[in-house]
Amino acid sequence: MNTQDKVKINKLPTGVPGLDEIVGGGLPEFSFNIIAGAPGSGKTTLAHQFVFANATPERPALYFTVLGESAIKMLRYQQQYTFFDPAMLPGSIRFINLSQVVLEKDLGAVLLQITKEVEKSNPAVVVVDSFRTMIRKPESDLDLQSFIQGLALFLASWQATTFLIGEYAEEELHDNPIFTVADGLFWLRQTAERNSIVRKLQIIKLRGQDSVPGLHTFRITDAGVQAFSRTFGLTGHAKNPPSHRRLCFGIPELDKMLGGGVREGDSVLVAGSSGTGKSVLATQFIAEGIRHGEPGIVAVFEERPQAYAERAVSLGLDLETPQKDGKLKILYLRPLDLSVDETMHSILDAVQKIGAKRLVIDSLAGFEMALSPGFRADFRESLYRMIFALTGIGVTILSTVEVDESFTEFPFSTYSISFLTDDIIRLRYVSIDGQLRKIMVVIKMRGGNHAKDIREYEITSKGVVILGERLTNYQGLISGIPVHSDRSDSTEEPPLDTGIERKT
Amino acid sequence: MTAAPGMRDLAHRLLTYEAGAAKTSEPMESPSLRVYEKLRQSLGEFVGVVGFQSLASRALTLARPEAPSLSAARVTSDGSLQALGEIETQIDMDKDRAGEGGIILIARLLGLLRSFLGEALTLSLLRNAWPSEAFDDRNSVHGRKA
Numbered sequence: 335m336n337t338q339d340k341v342k343i344n345k346l347p348t349g350v351p352g353l354d355e356i357v358g359g360g361l362p363e364f365s366f367n368i369i370a371g372a373p374g375s376g377k378t379t380l381a382h383q384f385v386f387a388n389a390t391p392e393r394p395a396l397y398f399t400v401l402g403e404s405a406i407k408m409l410r411y412q413q414q415y416t417f418f419d420p421a422m423l424p425g426s427i428r429f430i431n432l433s434q435v436v437l438e439k440d441l442g443a444v445l446l447q448i449t450k451e452v453e454k455s456n457p458a459v460v461v462v463d464s465f466r467t468m469i470r471k472p473e474s475d476l477d478l479q480s481f482i483q484g485l486a487l488f489l490a491s492w493q494a495t496t497f498l499i500g501e502y503a504e505e506e507l508h509d510n511p512i513f514t515v516a517d518g519l520f521w522l523r524q525t526a527e528r529n530s531i532v533r534k535l536q537i538i539k540l541r542g543q544d545s546v547p548g549l550h551t552f553r554i555t556d557a558g559v560q561a562f563s564r565t566f567g568l569t570g571h572a573k574n575p576p577s578h579r580r581l582c583f584g585i586p587e588l589d590k591m592l593g594g595g596v597r598e599g600d601s602v603l604v605a606g607s608s609g610t611g612k613s614v615l616a617t618q619f620i621a622e623g624i625r626h627g628e629p630g631i632v633a634v635f636e637e638r639p640q641a642y643a644e645r646a647v648s649l650g651l652d653l654e655t656p657q658k659d660g661k662l663k664i665l666y667l668r669p670l671d672l673s674v675d676e677t678m679h680s681i682l683d684a685v686q687k688i689g690a691k692r693l694v695i696d697s698l699a700g701f702e703m704a705l706s707p708g709f710r711a712d713f714r715e716s717l718y719r720m721i722f723a724l725t726g727i728g729v730t731i732l733s734t735v736e737v738d739e740s741f742t743e744f745p746f747s748t749y750s751i752s753f754l755t756d757d758i759i760r761l762r763y764v765s766i767d768g769q770l771r772k773i774m775v776v777i778k779m780r781g782g783n784h785a786k787d788i789r790e791y792e793i794t795s796k797g798v799v800i801l802g803e804r805l806t807n808y809q810g811l812i813s814g815i816p817v818h819s820d821r822s823d824s825t826e827e828p829p830l831d832t833g834i835e836r837k838t
Numbered sequence: 839m840t841a842a843p844g845m846r847d848l849a850h851r852l853l854t855y856e857a858g859a860a861k862t863s864e865p866m867e868s869p870s871l872r873v874y875e876k877l878r879q880s881l882g883e884f885v886g887v888v889g890f891q892s893l894a895s896r897a898l899t900l901a902r903p904e905a906p907s908l909s910a911a912r913v914t915s916d917g918s919l920q921a922l923g924e925i926e927t928q929i930d931m932d933k934d935r936a937g938e939g940g941i942i943l944i945a946r947l948l949g950l951l952r953s954f955l956g957e958a959l960t961l962s963l964l965r966n967a968w969p970s971e972a973f974d975d976r977n978s979v980h981g982r983k984a
Contacts, residue, residue, distance in 0.1 A: 399884070404886075405889065406893075407954070409954075410954050410955055410956075413955070413956060413959060420956070420958035420962050421958070422962075423959060424880075424884075424963060424966045425962075425966070431883065431884055431885055431886030432886075433886045
């Protein structure tokens with residue numbers, strides 16, 4: 335035995351997708367934990383997932399029920415979840431009802447009963463649900479503290495990982511002895527935001543290891559609780575080194591304006607009003623990537639994948655074949671009550687599945703509308719986390735955003751998110767010679783030089799096509815109401831010296 | 839509405855098993871009571887005394903119209919069954935009729951469990967109280983699997 339060796343704390347799987355990452359790899363073995371929250375927040379389901387993930391016939395789980403939801407009803411409902419395996423009862427998971435002893439006797443008798451059952455079964459996991467109902471009877475503070483202390487010491491000594499479940503209000507956090515004794519404190523919250531429910535999980539305390547701080551979204555589905563880490567499951571992922579590769583749109587003049595294309599790992603914003611061709615440009619960006627062997631993801635919020643693919647056909651782009659070949663995934667993220675974290679989870683899943691290099695989010699307005707109202711307030715912050723996480727693993731993101739056309743301003747987006755993007759391409763209508771025509775300009779490219787030209791373009795059966803040379807005979811083009819300046823000087827473009835390797 | 843055939847069959851198997859076991863251990867106790875007591879012990883652990891008492895009372899209420907011999911039986915506050923054993927012992931001349939009452943009561947209790955917990959979980963819980971041979975098809979009157 336080396337005196338320098340520190341004890342290694344084993345980490346147990348929580349059985350909750352996404353939660354292992356939040357708690358730093360798993361739940362510390364032999365820890366004494368509290369799951370707190372309001373009724374219906376998913377406390378029991380979370381505990382069941384842990385139990386089903388860890389119980390074995392040799393080291394079973396003891397699930398003590400007290401007052402409140404009857405065990406028979408609890409099992410009736412819990413077995414609807416996919417993680418519930420009836421064959422594990424009662425060999426690996428035993429439910430023991432303590433209501434009689436709680437109602438008729440004192441905390442000492444309750445502790446004795448738990449002790450007896452634990453000594454008999456040698457469990458790896460012990461759950462008391464609901465612990466709160468166990469201590470509702472008037473007891474002196476000393477009795478209560480002594481009970482909690484005794485229970486925690488006993489269960490740890492018997493090498494059991496414990497969950498006490500309770501309905502607690504946040505005001506009770508500061509002067510309740512149970513929270514002092516606990517090694518881990520999981521707080522589940524659910525709030526109604528207008529017409530939808532927002533569920534958040536916080537690890538208030540976890541001894542022995544680092545957990546991801548903050549509030550994490552979670553959802554309860556047929557598979558039980560699923561948590562979405564604020565770090566999007568990318569903790570520990572190495573950040574890709576900056577790339578010098580350029581990714582093209584397949585629109586030669588535009589690629590030239592971009593100095594050879596957008597830099598790999600950039601976040602590109604294509605901003606313009608309705609009908610200016612933002613989605614067309616996005617589709618061409620994805621299709622060009624696929625042509626060069628770079629799988630892509632398109633996250634659409636405003637139309638179904640089928641409609642999106644059909645529209646691409648009208649531009650001469652085949653999105654059906656790459657979908658079949660696993661080179662392209664069009665994600666339709668169901669609207670109205672999503673969190674950014676859930677959306678990100680779906681996108682990341684798809685990115686990892688097909689090894690995507692390009693991602694299109696069409697559009698940010700649709701994305702925002704798809705979110706639960708409660709998450710919209712955090713949209714910019716969430717978007718920042720999402721873009722940072724995805725570009726960090728080398729994915730190039732192109733987002734479209736609709737901006738209100740104004741003849742006095744030239745806004746880049748309605749979200750004030752331009753600081754989140756590396757490159758901005760602005761599309762807009764302009765009134766020229768009695769026609770409503772379209773112009774395009776590269777506003778910003780963080781990774782290098784770009785053309786300053788304002789170019790006219792059209793949307794044809796081949797997609798976006800840039801017309802002629804830069805517009806030199808007009809003043810005030812970006813206002814949308816230019817004045818003909820009658821200049822006829824050279825339209826020759828200044829050479830671009832980006833010093834960056836062109837990919838295509 | 840009568841007890842479901844599948845539950846009657848299962849109840850019959852358990853009673854048959856207990857009747858066989860009683861020959862060697864406790865010959866004086868009725869098989870119905872032995873099955874009932876085993877259910878009380880194993881289910882009482884997880885649903886609690888009050889939980890089991892409620893289920894058993896409901897089962898008895900459902901069973902009575904089918905088995906008039908159960909009219910005197912009652913479930914006590916601790917969930918145990920009073921009078922069933924006495925009825926079965928008293929009606930010596932008509933053992934089949936008395937045994938039928940026990941089967942119906944147990945079938946109703948198992949039926950309640952199945953409706954609340956589903957077949958898989960009900961069987962898992964029963965398998966904890968009885969060895970696998972208790973569920974053997976050879977003990978089945980209908981030759982059906984439970």
